[in-house]
Amino acid sequence: MAIQTTFDWLGQSAAGQYLAASTPAFAAVQSLHLLALAVVGGAVIVADFAAARILFREAGPAEIVKGTFPVFVAGLAAASVSGLLLVSAGPTKYLLNPLFWPKLAVLAVAAVIHVALSRVVLRQSGQAAARVLAWLSIVLWLSVAIIGRWVGLI
């Protein structure tokens, strides 16, 4: 199975082997993963609430969304890289974890919705669509955070 071999390959990588052997290094990567999540969270809250006209009511939402999008991208990139590193430290553990795949699925949908929302706002395509997408995005990202926390708890 392609997924199995990809995970094996990740586990055999130099980074994977190093992180599997060094708990301090693993803890460091996990901390960065959490900080990246806070960065994404901040950008998502500001942009989505601006789109829903809850925050920054004096400003046009397009300006706020545009201004925070680089922060969203940077945070997501950092979270993805650190996440990949964490998985490479113990691929089997995550492969077998019943919450891992749901987390990735919700994450993918949340990212797509947030990007879609950003496009809707920047094109000033419509208030109603923006509000729906904004709340959907918030709920999805909240779910990513909660599922992500429980991956390590079950």
Next chain:
Amino acid sequence: MRFLRLALYIPALLGGAVAVGAPAIAHHSFAAMYDAKRPIRLEGRLVRVEWTNPHSYFHLEVINKRGEKSVWACEGAGPGALSRRGFNRSDIKIGETLVVDGYLAKNGSRIIDARRITLPGGRVVSGGTPGDGGPS
């Protein structure tokens, strides 16, 4: 200007704290680090149970080949994770003999990362998700 100077005291204080704290942290080994290359099987009498979050602890009185007794701690997951794997507090009683398979701590202390527990009666239960970063 006054507040700028105040603000500058903070990095100085921070630098001082780091300078004092860093050697302490560097010197102390992570007690929770387990060695994937050093598996072990412990068999002993259960003398204490801590059915707690974030980790549970089963303390076994182990008798070595020379007849010397020592108490070892076996670290497992929290109560929720254990019960989801079919392991409940009522499954074990003080005084019973348990067999625990796990990994030794890197710093040599008498604690292991419990991966599998064989209960009296033969049922084998999981110790739960390994401590993050620990071997599976």
Next chain:
Amino acid sequence: MMAYFPPNPNVPSVLWAIYDSPVATYIRESENLFPVLQTFHVIGLILMIGTILLLDLSIVGVILQSRSAAEVGRNLLPYTWAGFAVVFASGLILLAAQVGRIYENEFLRAKLVLLVFAAVNVIVFHLGSYRRIAHWGTETAPVSAKTAAWLSIALWSAVVIAGRYIAYY
């Protein structure tokens, strides 16, 4: 990892009394309540640090330069405070449930010290340059404000990192 048995004699009796209390014990031995508190702690952390980070980035002039710092602060700080309420309350309860075991944990001590520094930074900033925030407009913030903003980013990040490391002691 400190063993409960025998109890750590270095823990002050007041803290041990809290740790050993029926409520703290119930939380510590719970199947889901403790993990749920951990979840609230993370959610509160994301809300507080996510919003304060964006405010700090706008003060140092990295994002939202076209909006005044006063406007950004006015919009975001209520959410920062809401996040603080959640992370602080959940943190106190989680600490009460674990203090008997983690009292000498170096990363817990580092986290608490860093929290004090972060709080001092917040107080100094709010009593100082923040009071004149309305005057900055959309121009560059004064140096003292930017310093406080960079310190805020560094200190809160350090708090999060120290907090995560507690589990590895």
